[in-house]
Amino acid sequence: MRTKILRRWKLGEPDSHMMMRHAKTILRILLAIMVLSTISLLIFYRPAAYLAAVPVPILFLGYLFACYLERQSRAMLLRVPNQTLISADEVEMNAEYAGIYTAMGLVLLFAISSFIVVATMVEDWGTVGLSASVLFLLALFIVLPYLPIFIAEAAQDERDKLEREAESDREEDAKLN
Numbered sequence: 001m002r003t004k005i006l007r008r009w010k011l012g013e014p015d016s017h018m019m020m021r022h023a024k025t026i027l028r029i030l031l032a033i034m035v036l037s038t039i040s041l042l043i044f045y046r047p048a049a050y051l052a053a054v055p056v057p058i059l060f061l062g063y064l065f066a067c068y069l070e071r072q073s074r075a076m077l078l079r080v081p082n083q084t085l086i087s088a089d090e091v092e093m094n095a096e097y098a099g100i101y102t103a104m105g106l107v108l109l110f111a112i113s114s115f116i117v118v119a120t121m122v123e124d125w126g127t128v129g130l131s132a133s134v135l136f137l138l139a140l141f142i143v144l145p146y147l148p149i150f151i152a153e154a155a156q157d158e159r160d161k162l163e164r165e166a167e168s169d170r171e172e173d174a175k176l177n
Contacts, residue, residue: 013075014090015158016097020070023104027063030108034059048125051132055111062104073097085169091162098158099151106150110139 037052078090086094114135115128122128 014073014078014086015094015162016073016090017070017075019097019101020066020073023066023101024063024070026108027059027066031056031059031063045125048128051115051125051129054129066104069097069100086162086166091159094162095155095158099155102154103147103151106143106147107140110143111136114139 034052034056038049038056041049041052073093078087078093115132118128118132118135122131
C-alpha cells in the first residue's frame with residue numbers, strides 16, 4: 001500500500017500544466033509592464049505611448065491562449081482516480097505543449113529583442129514601431145524554416161524525459177516487489 005501512495009504522490013502535476021502556468025505568469029508580468037508603461041508614457045512622453053500600447057492586445061490574446069491550454073492540461077481532466085502511471089495521451093499532450101511553449105518563447109524573444117535593437121538605433125520615436133515590426137518580421141522569416149525543427153526537438157526532449165521517468169518508475173517497482 002505504501003508504494004501506491006508514494007507513486008501517486010510522485011506522479012504530480014502534468015508537465016504541460018506546469019509549462020502553461022509558467023507561460024501565463026510571464027505573459028501576466030509582461031501585460032502589467034506594458035500597461036504601466038503605456039500609462040507612464042501617456043503622462044510623460046505622449047508621442048511614444050503607442051509603443052507600449054501596441055503589444056497589449058497581442059499579449060492579452062497570448063494570455064487567453066495560455067489560459068485555455070492550462071485549463072485543458074489539468075491533472076483531473078487527464079487522469080483517472082488512483083492512476084499511478086502517465087498515459088500515452090498525457091505524454092503526447094506534454095510533448096505537444098513543450099513545442100507550443102518553445103514557439104511562444106521564441107516569438108516573444110524575437111519581439112522583445114527586435115524592439116530593443118531598434119530602440120537603441122533609431123532616434124525618431126515615430127519610426128521605432130514600424131522599424132521594430134519590420135525587424136521582427138525579418139527575424140521570423142529568417143528563423144521560420146528552423147522553427148519546426150526547434151518545436152520538434154522540444155517535443156522529442158519532453159517524450160524522452162517522460163520515457164526515462166517511466167523506466168525509472170518501473171525499475172523502482174521491480175526492486176520493491
